[in-house]
Amino acid sequence: MTDHRHFNAELAGRLPDRHFIDGAWEKSANGATFETIDPSDEEVLGEVSRGDASDVDAAVRAADRVQRGAWRRLAPAERGRLIAKLADALEADAERFALMETLDVGKPIKESLGDVRGVCATLRYNAGAADKMEGATIPLGFDTIDFTMLEPVGVTAHVVPWNYPLGMVARSVAPALAAGCTAVVKPAEQSPLTALAFAELCRKVGFPDGVVNVVTGYGEEAGAALVSHPLVRGITFTGSIETGRKIYANAAQGLKPAVLELGGKNPMIVFDDADLDRAAFDALDGAFGNSGQVCSSSSRFLVHRSLREAFVEKLATGAAKLTVGRGVDNCDLGPLVSEEQYGKVFSYLDQGRSSDARLRLGGGRPKDLGKGYFVAPTVFDGVDPGSRLAREEIFGPVAVVMDFETPEEALAIANGLGYGLVAGVYSQDISRALSFARDIEAGSVWINGWFIGGVQAPTGGIKDSGIGRERGLPGIRNYLSIKNIGIRL
Ligand code: NAI
Ligand code: MG
Numbered sequence: 001m002t003d004h005r006h007f008n009a010e011l012a013g014r015l016p017d018r019h020f021i022d023g024a025w026e027k028s029a030n031g032a033t034f035e036t037i038d039p040s041d042e043e044v045l046g047e048v049s050r051g052d053a054s055d056v057d058a059a060v061r062a063a064d065r066v067q068r069g070a071w072r073r074l075a076p077a078e079r080g081r082l083i084a085k086l087a088d089a090l091e092a093d094a095e096r097f098a099l100m101e102t103l104d105v106g107k108p109i110k111e112s113l114g115d116v117r118g119v120c121a122t123l124r125y126n127a128g129a130a131d132k133m134e135g136a137t138i139p140l141g142f143d144t145i146d147f148t149m150l151e152p153v154g155v156t157a158h159v160v161p162w163n164y165p166l167g168m169v170a171r172s173v174a175p176a177l178a179a180g181c182t183a184v185v186k187p188a189e190q191s192p193l194t195a196l197a198f199a200e201l202c203r204k205v206g207f208p209d210g211v212v213n214v215v216t217g218y219g220e221e222a223g224a225a226l227v228s229h230p231l232v233r234g235i236t237f238t239g240s241i242e243t244g245r246k247i248y249a250n251a252a253q254g255l256k257p258a259v260l261e262l263g264g265k266n267p268m269i270v271f272d273d274a275d276l277d278r279a280a281f282d283a284l285d286g287a288f289g290n291s292g293q294v295c296s297s298s299s300r301f302l303v304h305r306s307l308r309e310a311f312v313e314k315l316a317t318g319a320a321k322l323t324v325g326r327g328v329d330n331c332d333l334g335p336l337v338s339e340e341q342y343g344k345v346f347s348y349l350d351q352g353r354s355s356d357a358r359l360r361l362g363g364g365r366p367k368d369l370g371k372g373y374f375v376a377p378t379v380f381d382g383v384d385p386g387s388r389l390a391r392e393e394i395f396g397p398v399a400v401v402m403d404f405e406t407p408e409e410a411l412a413i414a415n416g417l418g419y420g421l422v423a424g425v426y427s428q429d430i431s432r433a434l435s436f437a438r439d440i441e442a443g444s445v446w447i448n449g450w451f452i453g454g455v456q457a458p459t460g461g462i463k464d465s466g467i468g469r470e471r472g473l474p475g476i477r478n479y480l481s482i483k484n485i486g487i488r489l
Contacts, residue, residue, distance in 0.1 A: 016196035022062035023209025039106040040326040051217035053225035062210035063182035080130030087123035102327035106334035126174040152180030154233035162188035172236040179479035259468035264421025274426035280314035282450040292397040342373035345396030418464035
């Protein structure tokens, strides 16, 4: 096991603490900074620049200049080559990135390393697609030729959350670059470090200055200034519904397209003919991976009444074996990202304890841990489908189990919320599973597995879970505008 104190000190000497604008490290124009915290011991990890509208303006202008200049003239295959080089450079530097992520947000090193590998895959997919986004010819008639050109929309804004800080940057920046756009990223204030290191790596592998910029700071300051900047022509956001609404209102003022991914309350529906071992095993990862801070987590379990007790037993037994501790010690669950998130999750634990739900495991802090925002894996059984626990996104390691009798009842509960990101169905009856997949209101449906997907498969929500799709070729089309060209012969 790596000695994290050694790494910590080594990293501390060169933690990025400034914005990355136009290929250079820049202090905030007003000199302001804020602290980023290690959530596993609540200690300050470092000072980071607190950007506002003037820093954002500098970044957007730089991105606009190079987009209209050198970046626009670079052949798509050459853009792809640069993105592929970035993947190679990141792979070679994976351990440093993973450690930085772990220190900043608390997640276990093994998860951070997995995230970095996922980012490499994302980069490579988009690198390969850069010269394959083709327009169409349109049959208008004998004396006319009509065709479409796909053009980059221009400067794009990327407002990202803290649960997968690097992963969320790559998910939208890689396709934007593949499409020929330039990017200004506003990382979450809880987790600014890897985005900065990513931008620095872009410079190292040869991206022109200004193609990838990062302005750190708070949402209401840097984030709001970014999405409302007149030179920004496309917005991608992942985070809460509340902030998504603000950003969409902002986008409406500027008549800009926005892709919004706003989380979920994703039902895993386990039928009486399900492979119970598989469902319970997947539920462990689905509910407790990244300490439950995942938009696509299995955040409510709807289990047929005949299997509920056996399912809960398996889930609680498995969850009791999960270790909780500092990310650098590579436990199964790290701390939650922040004091705020810790408080939010505790308010749900309090609500669950004071309700009729049965607490089967956890329900508070692990006893052996002093400082840090740790929450033990928790299982609530017999939860009232009308309660907050069953209806709201908790974003913590809290499994919420309910039961049902008929498929109609399961469907009504599943579709009864505003959310519509992911749903999962466990059944050996393919016809039943596919009927459910058809009728469930969600952007993705997973059958007999959880977290099925990858950079190739589009993801996103319906209803309150958001607008638009990321990943896959649809993820690149977000950053392309169709120009139609007609020629009279
Ligand atoms: P948030 O949605 O407020 O923050 C996400 C990003 O938006 C951050 O970079 C933040 O600085 C920025 N932001 C905030 N206000 C903004 C504004 N007015 N204009 C532009 N940018 C702005 O989410 P927060 O407060 O960190 O977490 C609250 C809850 O949101 C979580 O408990 C969880 O339920 C949900 N969430 C969902 C995520 C997902 O993957 N869908 C990720 C993170 C949080
Ligand atoms: Mg932090």
